Amino acid sequence: NFTEVLEHVRNIIEPLAKDYQVEVEFVYPDELYLVGDKDRLTQMTLNLVDNAIKYTSLKEKGKKKVTVEAWKENNSIKLVVKDTGVGIPEKAQKKLFERFYRVDKARSRKMGGTGLGLSIVKTIVEKHNGVIEFTSKEGVGTKFVVTLPINREEDNNETV
Numbered sequence: 001n002f003t004e005v006l007e008h009v010r011n012i013i014e015p016l017a018k019d020y021q022v023e024v025e026f027v028y029p030d031e032l033y034l035v036g037d038k039d040r041l042t043q044m045t046l047n048l049v050d051n052a053i054k055y056t057s058l059k060e061k062g063k064k065k066v067t068v069e070a071w072k073e074n075n076s077i078k079l080v081v082k083d084t085g086v087g088i089p090e091k092a093q094k095k096l097f098e099r100f101y102r103v104d105k106a107r108s109r110k111m112g113g114t115g116l117g118l119s120i121v122k123t124i125v126e127k128h129n130g131v132i133e134f135t136s137k138e139g140v141g142t143k144f145v146v147t148l149p150i151n152r153e154e155d156n157n158e159t160v
C-alpha cells in the first residue's frame with residue numbers, strides 16, 4: 001500500500017519542514033496498492049520531498065509551501081510533489097537527473113548534499129517501469145510528477 005510509504009515519509013518530513021519553516025500538505029486516499037519495492041519507493045519519495053522543502057526554504061520571501069499528492073489513475077499511481085520554491089533555471093533542467101549535478105554552488109553549499117538524490121529517484125522510478133517528469137520556473141516553483149504502473153511487467157520484476 002503506497003499510502004504506508006506516504007505516511008512514513010510524512011513522519012520524517014513534518015519535523016524537517018517545521019525546522020525549515022516551510023508549510024507542507026499531504027493529500028492521498030486510504031488505499032493505493034501497487035507492486036513495488038517499499039523501501040525504494042520510500043527513498044524515492046523522500047528524496048523528492050526533501051528537495052522540495054530545502055529548495056523552498058531558500059526563497060527569501062513569499063509563500064513557502066510544499067504539496068504532496070497521490071491518487072490512482074487508470075492502471076497507475078500518480079505522485080505529485082510541488083513547491084513554491086526557488087525553481088530550476090531552464091539551462092539546468094536538462095542536466096537535472098545526472099549524477100552529482102547541482103544547480104549552483106551557492107545554494108548547494110547552503111544545503112549540503114551530493115547531487116545524487118534525483119539520479120537515484122529516476123533510477124528507482126524506471127526500475128518500477130514508471131515515468132518521471134517535471135516543470136519548473138525560476139522564482140516561482142517546481143512540480144515533479146511520477147507515474148508508477150500498478151502492476152510491473154513479468155520480465156522487469158527483478159529486485160531494484
Ligand code: ATP
Binds near residue numbers: 055087096104108
Ligand atoms: P542530495 O544528493 O543530498 O539530494 P542535491 O539535493 O543537491 O543533493 P539532487 O536531489 O539530485 O541533489 O538535486 C540536484 C539539484 O537540483 C539540487 O542541487 C538543486 O539545485 C536542484 N533541485 C532539486 N529539486 C529542486 C526543487 N524542488 N526546487 C529547486 N531546485 C531543485
Ligand code: MG
Binds near residue numbers: 047050051113117
Ligand atoms: Mg536532493
